[in-house]
Amino acid sequence: MIAPRRFLPSISALQALEAVARLGSATAAAAELSLTQGAVSRQLKALEAQLGVALLNRAGKRLALTPAGAAYAEEVRAGLQKIAQAALKLQTNPSGGALNLAILPTFGMRWLVPRLPQFSKAYPEVTINMTTVMEMFNFDIQPFDAAITFGDGDWPETEKLLLAKEVLVPVAAPGLLAGRHVETGHDLLRLPLLHLQTRPRIWQRWFAAKGLKTGPVPGMVYDQFTTIVQAALHGLGVGLLPDYLVEQELADGRLHLALDGPEESIGAYWLVWPQERRGAPALAAFRDWLAEQVNEDEMLPR
Incomplete structure (x- = not known):
């Protein structure tokens, strides 16, 4: 047995708490559910009685979560997401082998998706469910088995x-x-x-790599x-873009290099992926296949 029944509230009560925490009122939660x-209200009262902890402050018509209730609701949300994801895995691939993957939109669409037919042919038993994630992911609270992301490779308790x-x-x-006449960084x-929302310092880092220190760059x-x-x-401005993304536009002359010089990475x-997931069969198959892709083509796709 996982835990005594008193520690396992009903799903409907947990859904009510999560909805109230997210939407801010019992009325809105009721409409959604x-x-x-x-x-x-009855589900919330029964949940409090079962747990023996006050989850909400009730003052007139106003309903607000206590600090304990807010913290519990956050963990409940993560748990409900995992339960829903498990159901999705079962429905889309009853025999198992589903991989929930977070991807960056541009790199995922331009680099990964064109290669996926090869993966599907080699591993027909594995289903890949992809979700676009613009910001940093958190394996502890988000239902991802792995993620394709950008950075310096330093993510605690993960392998890469x-x-x-x-x-x-x-x-x-x-x-x-x-x-x-554009001959220098100045x-x-x-x-x-033109700036990318998720990397607000990208221009500063690029200029610094070329030996030019700048403050915040407007745009x-x-x-x-x-x-x-x-x-x-x-013609709205100069974009700092991955070379693979604008190769065709440069080749046909619709875009020009604004400044020649050594390319900077x-x-x-x-x-x-999380360390505890390293042995998952679907992840292992996808990871090994990706390693082959990288070995075949060390550069980004041309």
Whole structure:
């Protein structure tokens, strides 16, 4: 037995608590769960009675979680997500072998997805469920078996596989560069620069790699590399983009290098997984297959 029954509240009561914590009221929680407000209130009272701990402060019509209730609701949310993910795994692959993978949108779509038909052919028993994640993941509270992410490879209590180093190049529309003499980093700073929301210091790091120290660099901010490509094509500014992403635009002349010079790699893409998951069959198959892909092509796809 996992635990005494008194420590295992009903799923419906836990859903009510999680919904109230997230939505801020029993009324909103009731609407989401297709229950009456009275039913939600009764579930919450029964949960408190079972646990012997006050989870909510009730003052008139206002309903707020106690500190203990808020902390419990956060753990409950993670638990409910894992239960839901387990059900999804069972439904999509009853024989087992599902891998829940967090991916970065641009790298995942441009580098991983074109290769996946080969993986599916080699491992038809493994199902890969992919979720786009723009910010740093947390294996403790998010239902991921592994993640493809960007960084320096330093994530505690994880293991990792280097997939590819990222080489960034400054690119702009020909019209933006016309009549301008851009020969140094100082010249580039006089042009409008386009920024990536998830890497606000990317320009500073790139300039620093070239020996030019700068303070905060102003400019428009976008949420994805692909959006920056479109902004650069329309002449809105200079984009600092992975070379694999703009190879075609550079080849056909729709974008030009804004500054020639040695290419700089200031980070890399990794497959990362929790140490305790290292032996999972689906993860092992995917990891070994990715290692073969990296060995066959050390550079990003051209």
